[in-house]
Amino acid sequence: MNADRLTVRKTYKLYLGGAFPRSESGRTYEVTDAKGHFLANAAWASRKDARDAVVAARAAFGKWSGATAYNRGQVLYRVAEVMEGRAAQFAEEVAAGEGLSATRARAAVDAAIDRWVWYAGWTDKLAAVLGSSNPVAGPYFGFSMPEPTGVVAVLAPQRSSLLGLVSVLGPVLAGGNTAVVISSKQCPLPAVTLGEVLATSDVPGGVVNLLTGDAAEIGPWLAEHADVDGIDLAGTSGPLAMELERSAAGTVKRVLRAAAEEPDWTADPGLARMTPFLETKSVWHPMGV
Amino acid sequence: MTSLFEYAPALESRSIVDLRPSYGLFIDGEFTEGTGTPLKTLNPATEEVLAEVATGSDADVDRAVHAARRAFTRVWGPMRPADRGKYLFRIARLLQERAREFAVLESLDNGKPIRESRDVDVPLAAAHFFYHAGWADKLEHAGLGPAPRPLGVAGQVIPWNFPLMMLAWKIAPALATGNTVVLKPAETTPLTALLFAEVCQQADLPPGVVNIVTGAGETGRAVVAHPDVDKVAFTGSTEVGQSIARAVAGTGKRLTLELGGKAANIVFDDAPVDQAVEGIVRGIFFNQGHVCCAGSRLLVQESVHDEVVASLQRRIGTLRVGDPLDKNTDLGAINSAEQLARIRALSDVGEAEGAQRWQPEGDLPTRGYWFKPTVFTDVSPAHRIARDEVFGPVLSVLTFRTPDEAVAKANNTSYGLSAGVWSEKGSRILAITNKLRAGVVWANTFNEFDPTSPFGGYKQSGYGREGGRQGLAAYLRSATS
Known part of the structure; x- marks a missing residue:
């Protein structure tokens, strides 16, 4: 590496509808490392950005939810x-953002990649594990299957940024x-980089929209937005979490509450973060000749 | 229209029901006085007062929750799961033994035809207890995580349209999973819940495991708001469901909601018309249309619209509206004056907005609350009768040309509880079923229920499921869920 070379820095932007816009508000905020040194100016997403993101997520829902589970699994594995x-x-x-040693940061990244692989493998097992054949007391073929809830707002954890x-x-x-x-407000940069990964991994634009801010x-705009079907409050706590849960009630959103303290993300996640955003559809059809 | 077949009345005797002049609350295994102002419950078919029923005050609800907590901690929680199951089997059998009594009482208090309370409500209530009884000692095999544990005390608030059946849908899974219960029946239909309390006594169910606190909205609010309630389960209107979700926010209480609906019943041009018409009738006139999953929006393919509507009107002309205790009756009474006023108001709006109202000939009884089976044609998706839940025997007919249009119109609602599809083509049924955003899809049938089949909504029809393996999740926690 040439010590004299001036590096080309990256502009950290939003990832919205498959593109990388700045915030429509023109706002940015300063991101520093754990010691307070300047890292970057991140886009400071606005209410309008959030609403644009919901439009993009809704538009992408049909194709993503309608893809075969095998295809969805392959796309996620590609990520x-x-x-x-x-x-x-x-x-x-x-x-830099979380103030971890290089070794511990690398361990967190490895765990994140492995976690992604774990979820990629779930796409085509959920129906078998969560669905059922229903032995109803009559001449009907009955079955139940899990289906996605729709557009989910995710307030990502504040501490564990990737x-x-x-x-x-x-x-x-x-x-x-x-x-x-x-994203995490203090440590938004890994989220932006994840957006760049998603953009180059065959994930259709709009399936994931990443806002820094x-x-x-x-959050309150997303919690009450009529076209958002569910909300994960992981990155909130205390009065804000309660306020968002209350706002979400107005449109009967599925709410995944935050734990009292940010959990140890290395623990086995089980199904607990998938089932809140899965519906069950039960189907009946008569049997007869 | 003069009917081809004149029916002689075939009245079910009400003598099997031993109505008391007044009823108390069922708390800690005993009937006790309530401290609120008592309610009168009416027979909606005659407006006669059936009985006076206690109203649970905040203090009464507090007593009930304490009793439930004590029973959870000392008796029901520690009990061998197989024994919990045996109690539920006993309850199922007692409901079957006293089925006729329950059916007559349900029809008296609710106004639904005896044919339905006898053949649907009561048998399904017993079936729910029988089904869940078997789960009690098999929960670790339910795939809901390792070592599933009960939540504690469940506060449950149920509606007036299926009083006993909704009670069973709530109490059976709660008890099977080891929780104890404080249940508030609907203000206008408390009597079968109080008769169920007697069944709990006959079953020797330990005191406090089931507590029934009657009353109106305030009593329900007290149950939901009680700090020692771990889980809230509600079936009723979307509006009340939203206020409950607000009340529960920040408390950490688990919540399941089964709310309103505005189901599309889609009839394709290849559907057998006579079968479809039976399904349409069953979809909207079952239980006077007081059904959250009622098929209240008929989406019929344009090419068969006239044929289907003519056939439907002919069929509706043979429906018998009248005495709920007459075994010939197809449609009974509207449950309350308040509900009747709502149905009338929305129907008037339907006409005012330009839809065509059709009702069969014939007179309604002079006393009681009645509404004729009603069909609106020329309905557009923007009309309120196509958007608002009427919760009465009122069908709105809309048309479509292509399958995509049928799906778009079916999903064009904030609700998502149920839907129906009628076609002879299997591949089309499965494709449409996949695209409907609804928790239950009936293909070539409608309004079928079974304890093994999870029931519940998408979107603003609520969350959580009742019935099936999936329904157990609402009452359990495990290390990973």
Whole structure:
């Protein structure tokens, strides 16, 4: 490496509808590392950006939810492949933002990639595990199957900027939902880089929309938005979490509440983050000749 | 229209029901006085007062929750799961033994035809207990995570359209999973829940496991808001469901909601018309249309619209509206004066907005609350009768030309509880079924229910399921869920 070479820095933007726009508001905010040194100016997403993201997520829902589970699994696996190639960059951003050693940052990145692979493998198993054949007391063929809820707003964890993010986004996508994500406010850079990974991994534009900014500012608009079907409050706590849950009641959104403290994201996640954003459809058809 | 077949009345005797002049609350295994102002419950077919029923105050609800907590901690929680199951089997059998009594009482208090309370409500209530009884000692095999545990005390609020059946849908899974219950029946239909309390006594169910607190909205609010309730389950209107979700926000209580609907019943041009017409009638006139999953929007392919509507009107002309206790009756009474006023108001709006109202000839009884089976044609998707839940015997007919248009119109609602599809073509049924955003899809049938088949809504029709393996999740927690 040439020590004299001046590096080409990246402009960190939003990932919205498959493109990388700045915030329509023109706002940015300063992102620093754990010691307070300048890292970048991140786009500071506005209410309008959030609404645009919902439009994009809704438009993408039909194709993503209608894809075969096998295809969805392959696309998500592809994301992990591309993440692997970007692991060093992710590790650098996680280390700087979360104040981790290089070794621990790399471990978090590895765990995030493995977590993504885990969810990629779920797409074509959910129906077998969560669905059923229903032995109804009559001459009917009855079965139930899981289906995605729709557009899910994800308020990503504040502390764990990549492993936490992947741990809340993966389950939403595996089930066939589309997502509007608000990243960690303090450590938004891994989220933007994940957007670049998604854009180059055959994930259709609009399936994931990543907004950097403040969940306390944009969250309320998403919680009451009539075209958002569910909300994951992972990145919130206290009065904000309660306010968002209350707003979400007005449109009967599915709400995945935040734990009292941000959990250890390395733990086995089980199905607990997938089932809240899956509906069950029961079908009846008569049997007869 | 003079009917080809004149029916002699075939009245079910009400002597099997031993109505008391007044009823208390069922708390901790005993009937006790309520401290609120008592309610009167009416027979909606005659407006006669059936009985006076206690109203649970905040203090009464508090007593009930304490009893439920004590029973959960000391008796029901620690009990061998197989024994919990045996109690539920006992309850199922007692409901079957006293089925006729329950059916007559349900028809008296609710106004639904005895044919339905006898053949649907009561047998399904017993079936729900029988089904869930078997789950009690098999929960670790239900695929709901390792070592599933009950939540604690469940506060349950149910509606007036299927009083006993909704009670069963709520209490059976709660008890099978080891929870205890405080249940508030609907204000206008408390009597079968109180008779169920007697069944709990006959079953020797430990005191406090099931508590029945009657009353109106305030009592329900007290149940939902009680700080020692771990889980809230509600069936009723979307509006009340939203206020409950607001009340529960920030408390950590688990919540399931089964709310309103505006189901599309889609009839393709290749459907056998006579069968489809039977399904349409069953979809909208079952239980006077007081059904959250009623097929209240008929979407009929344009090419067969006139044929289907003519056949439907002919069939409706043979429906018998009248005494709920007459075994010939197809449509009984509207449950309350308030509901009747709502149905009338929305029907008037339908006419005012330009839809054509059709009702069969014939007189309605002079006393009681009645509404004729009604069909609106020339309905556009923007009309309120195509959007708002009427919760009465009122069908709105819309048309479509292509399958895509049928799906778009069917899904053009904030609700998502149920839908129907009528076609002879299997591949079309499966394709349409996949695209409908609804929790239950009936293909070439309608309004079928079974404890093994999970029931519940998409979108603003609520969340959580009742019935099936999936329904158990609402009452359990495990290390990973």
